[in-house]
Amino acid sequence: MKIYQVDSFTTERFKGNPAGVCITEKFTSSSLMQSIALEMNLSETAFIEIGKDIFKIRYYTPTQEVPLCGHATLASAHILYEQGIVKDDFIFRAQECDLHISLHDSWIKMNFPRYKLSKINLHNRFNEVIGVEAIETYKSQNNWIVALVEDENAVINAKPDYEAIGRENIADLIAVTSKSEVSEYDFVVRVFCNPKFGITEDPVTGAANCILVPFWNQKTGKDKFQSKQLSTRTGIIRTKLNDNSIDIFGQAKTIFKIEMTEK
Numbered sequence: 001m002k003i004y005q006v007d008s009f010t011t012e013r014f015k016g017n018p019a020g021v022c023i024t025e026k027f028t029s030s031s032l033m034q035s036i037a038l039e040m041n042l043s044e045t046a047f048i049e050i051g052k053d054i055f056k057i058r059y060y061t062p063t064q065e066v067p068l069c070g071h072a073t074l075a076s077a078h079i080l081y082e083q084g085i086v087k088d089d090f091i092f093r094a095q096e097c098d099l100h101i102s103l104h105d106s107w108i109k110m111n112f113p114r115y116k117l118s119k120i121n122l123h124n125r126f127n128e129v130i131g132v133e134a135i136e137t138y139k140s141q142n143n144w145i146v147a148l149v150e151d152e153n154a155v156i157n158a159k160p161d162y163e164a165i166g167r168e169n170i171a172d173l174i175a176v177t178s179k180s181e182v183s184e185y186d187f188v189v190r191v192f193c194n195p196k197f198g199i200t201e202d203p204v205t206g207a208a209n210c211i212l213v214p215f216w217n218q219k220t221g222k223d224k225f226q227s228k229q230l231s232t233r234t235g236i237i238r239t240k241l242n243d244n245s246i247d248i249f250g251q252a253k254t255i256f257k258i259e260m261t262e263k
Contacts, residue, residue: 001028003036005255006075009204009235011106013253016235017204019075020045023085027058030065036260038062043199046072048092050085057092057099063198067096070112070206070248077101077108078252107238107249114246115140115210117218129168130192131159132176138215144173144208146215152181152188155230166195175208177215185236186225187216204235206248213239213246 003022010016020040027033027049037045037060046069049056057076059069073092080086081103092099100111117138126147127133132154134147149155158176165174177189189212191205202208209227217223223241228234238249 001260002257003040003260004075004079004257005040005042006078007253007255008071008074008078009206009229009237009250009252010233011251011253013255015233016252017071017202017233018042018255019069019072021072021076021079022047023079024049027056033058033060034065036060043202044069044072046076048076048080054091054093054098055080055086057094059094061198063196065095066197068094068112068207070110070209071204071250073099073101073110074108074206074248074250074252077110079254081108082254104249106251108252110206110248110250111242112207112210112246112248114214114242114244115142115144117146117211117214120145125168126170129161129164129170130174130176131157131161134176138211139171140211143171144211145171145175146211147174147176148215148219149176149178151178152230154178155188155190158190158192160192160201162192162195162200165192169194172197173202173205173208175205175212177212180228184226185228186220186222187212187227188230189227190230201231203231203233204229204237206237206250209237209239209246209248213241217241 007016089102193199240247
């Protein structure tokens with residue numbers, strides 16, 4: 001089995017979000033895929049079952065399988081294009097939905113679902129746990145939260161208590177966001193995860209745009225965005241809002257390839 005490590009949402013080595021990509025003729029057992037993901041010890045490792053126009057894809061964190069992942073989808077598409085396995089548009093069949101993939105110059109476009117948001121009033125405990133002063137908070141049906149803060153410094157200075165996030169089950173994913181202070185970007189964000197997934201801060205989070213883009217569309221009326229994730233690795237994402245989906249555009253850089261021994 002060939003395994004690649006790819007940095008997603010960047011063109012620079014050691015930036016963006018690293019993901020594992022394993023290409024297989026047929027999926028191996030779930031237990032072996034979980035063991036490989038734990039060995040890779042990245043936020044997600046994707047497994048691809050080769051098809052004709054439709055490629056099945058599964059995602060594993062170091063601790064469990066998850067239904068969808070943005071940066072591992074980008075990493076997987078990047079490898080399929082880079083290795084010449086695909087040349088045109090194709091579909092990834094994920095657990096949650098089909099993802100339509102296409103190449104646009106050096107950018108890969110991924111069509112992701114749009115999640116509905118409901119405004120909620122969170123008590124002061126949320127601010128204590130995340131280490132912010134949230135102006136507004138919204139929640140999606142899949143237990144993700146968007147927290148709007150005053151400015152970019154408030155995003156940078158957030159200090160989440162991950163133990164409390166897990167113990168109190170605050171949410172599965174928390175996106176702390178504000179308007180960008182530079183004209184190149186529309187908004188900035190950091191993304192914190194419930195540690196039950198084996199992740200704390202996610203370096204660059206494609207799937208978070210399933211809630212961020214509808215949120216910022218509501219705030220600005222715009223339907224196209226360029227954003228920057230302010231983790232230590234940083235990353236750049238372009239997005240476009242459609243009626244029922246989000247187009248997520250990203251670039252990626254292959255870091256290395258290995259081949260796993262049989263035993």
